[in-house]
Amino acid sequence: MITRIENARDARTGRPLTLAFEDALLAAGGTGVIVDERRAREADRVVDARGARLAPGLVDLHVHLRTPGQEDKETLASGTAAAAAGGFTAVACMPNTRPVVDTAAAVEGLRARAAAEGRCRVLPIAAVTIGQQGERLTDFHALRAAGAVALSDDGRPIVSAAVMRRALEYARPTGLPIVCHEEDLTLRGEGCMNEGAVATRLGVPGIPAAAESVMVRRDVELASLADGRVHFAHLSCAASLDALRDAKRRDLRASGETCPHYFTLTDEAVAVSGADAKMNPPLRSEPDRDAVIAALADGTLDCLVTDHAPHTAEEKRQPLDRAPFGIVGLETALALTLTFLVRPGRLTLARALELWTDAPRRLFGLPAVTLEPGSPADLVLLDTEAEWRVEPERFRSQGRSTPFAGWTLQGRVLLTVCGGEITHLDPGVRVAHARGETAGAAR
Secondary structure (H helix, E strand, O other): OEEEEEEEEEOOOOOEEEEEEEOOOHHHOOOOEEEOHHHHOOOOEEEEOOOOEEEEOEEEEEEOOOOOOOOOOOOHHHHHHHHHHOOEEEEEEOOOOOOOOOOHHHHHHHHHHHHHHOOOEEEEEEOOEHHHOOOOEOOHHHHHHHOOOEEEOOOOOOOOHHHHHHHHHHHHHHOOOEEEOOOOHHHHOOOOEEOOHHHHHHOOOEEOOHHHHHHHHHHHHHHHHHOOOEEEOOOOOHHHHHHHHHHHHOOOOEEEEEOHHHHHOOOHHHHHHHHHHOOOOOOOOHHHHHHHHHHHHHOOOOEEOOOEOOOOHHHHOOOOOOOOOOOOOOOOHHHHHHHHHHOOOOOOHHHHHHHHOHHHHHHOOOOOOOOOOOOEOOEEEEEEEEEEEOOHHHOOOOOOOOOOOOOEEEEEEEEEEEOOEEEEEOOOOEEEEOOEEEEOOOO
């Protein structure tokens, strides 16, 4: 079946655009592609974009899909449905599951389940150390051959500098980046939010920014020593960003990511939202938030991620010091980017979309996606002006924990296409078929 999207605009250039793709089920191993103008005229169904913006599908290099073993928090079906609703066509999932994804068989099993159950491409990240215990390295070559796109002990830091050095050296011939969760556990202690005036006011133990930044500094030096490739996860504070800048000035193979909550919120949000604003690393100070925005604008930070980390409602209802770290983010990420970076003029729309599309694909060596014939049909259609209210009870994710509940955001995803298959369709979008018209239909 050929689907044509007409009356769209290129999200980057604003030029009028008509585009068609031929669909194929992801579960059947299909790889739908964008077709040329001649075949576009043969369309079986037509989507009227009504001037909305069309872009390559979004990519999130840092999510927690909780499979295997924690399906009470999230399933592959619910997590990828949330991804599709957020405009994502690919997500890289962290290995801190039960059991840990630390073998080739585990990677292959996860990929097979995702192909059967998912609504987007699921890219496994495998563990650096067996069981994420920080001691013995996993078989990096076997993990890469099985389909892992990166290596990480996310959720835990690699405490031993010697182990980290060996990991960087061993990973070098595989081409896989080591994704670092940077946290000095001796500095973190029993902290549950940023160390500062808000934590003092709330009477809870804090986590200093140095707990993150000293580990970033360490691993910059280890990347230099080992000529290794390091990618810093969810950076949250100015000192860490300075360390990444230093690495780039030295032409080290270093990159970094941050999340929407770090450019929208400060630790004051914990006083308002409690455990729904508890994440690791924690929300920081206003100067740190400003530093994150500056690092996105000047290119120090390479991409945006969500660190989507669902938990059950019961877990998050616990007191702040006992509730788990983590919030959901797939369904609010793009709108937060448009609302707090693009609308105020901090980033152009083209730069904001690059952080969610081309940049993550380059970082993890994923196939490029364009709006040209022959490209994979991984697409997102968005209304950059539409406003909507965040209602967690309507999330596709099983997780509901978000500090943005009740906020009005700008930017709505109207249509997501992955591998030529419509995986999300807003109820307001009409699709004309040869046999009639439907609205809001998706797989």
